[in-house]
Amino acid sequence: xxxxxxxRNPGKVNEFKEMLGRLGYDVESLLDYETxxxxxxxxxxxxxxxxxxxxxxxxxxxxxxxxxxxxxxVDALDGAxxxxxxxxxxxxxxxxxxxALLLEKLAGVxxxxxxxxxxCALSLAKPSGETLTVRGTMEGAIGFERQxxxxxxxxxxxxxxxxxxxxxxxxxxxxxxxxxxxxxxxKLELALTTFLGE
Numbered sequence: 225x226x227x228x229x230x231x232r233n234p235g236k237v238n239e240f241k242e243m244l245g246r247l248g249y250d251v252e253s254l255l256d257y258e259t260x261x262x263x264x265x266x267x268x269x270x271x272x273x274x275x276x277x278x279x280x281x282x283x284x285x286x287x288x289x290x291x292x293x294x295x296x297x298v299d300a301l302d303g304a305x306x307x308x309x310x311x312x313x314x315x316x317x318x319x320x321x322x323x324a325l326l327l328e329k330l331a332g333v334x335x336x337x338x339x340x341x342x343x344c345a346l347s348l349a350k351p352s353g354e355t356l357t358v359r360g361t362m363e364g365a366i367g368f369e370r371q372x373x374x375x376x377x378x379x380x381x382x383x384x385x386x387x388x389x390x391x392x393x394x395x396x397x398x399x400x401x402x403x404x405x406x407x408x409x410x411k412l413e414l415a416l417t418t419f420l421g422e
Contacts, residue, residue, distance in 0.1 A: 230263070279347075335365070379399075391403070
C-alpha cells in the first residue's frame with residue numbers, strides 16, 4: 225500500500241519513510257513529483273494547515289495523502305514561532321537562521337522560563353476530502369547553544385529534560401520513540417487501517 229506524504233522537507237520524508245515503512249507502507253513524497261503544487265498554509269493552527277495540505281494533495285493525486293504541519297511553541301514568546309516555525313527568520317526557510325533568531329529572542333531569558341514544546345498535527349486525506357487528523361506533542365526546553373548533529377529544524381536547541389540531551393543528540397529510533405511526530409503517528413496507526421478501508 226502506498227501513501228504519499230505532502231512535503232518536500234527531506235528530514236520529514238526520511239522520518240516518515242522510517243516510521244511508515246515499519247508498517248509495510250511504501251512512502252512517496254512531493255520530492256518524487258516535481259510538478260505537484262505547494263499548498264498555501266493559510267490556517268491559524270497546525271491542524272488547519274495539515275488538513276489544507278492533505279485535502280488539496282489527495283484531490284490532485286486521486287490517492288490517500290498524509291500531511292504534517294509541525295513546529296515549535298515557546299512559552300516565553302507567547303507560543304511563537306508556532307505555525308510560522310519554518311519561516312520564523314524569513315520566507316527562505318533556513319534552519320540556521322531560525323535557530324539564530326530564536327536564541328536572539330530568548331537572550332536573557334533564564335533556564336526555568338525557556339519551556340517549549342514541539343507540536344505535530346498529522347492529517348490523512350482521501351480523494352473524497354474525508355480526513356483523519358491527530359496531534360502529538362513533545363515537551364522540553366530551549367537551550368543556550370546548539371548541541372548535536374542529528375535531526376533538523378530546531379532539534380539542536382530543543383532539550384528533552386528527562387534525557388538532558390537535545391533532540392539532535394538522539395538517534396533516529398530514540399527520537400521516533402518520543403517525538404511529537406512519532407506520537408502523532410502512533411495515534412494515526414490505531415485508526416489507519418479502518419480509515420483507509422483495508
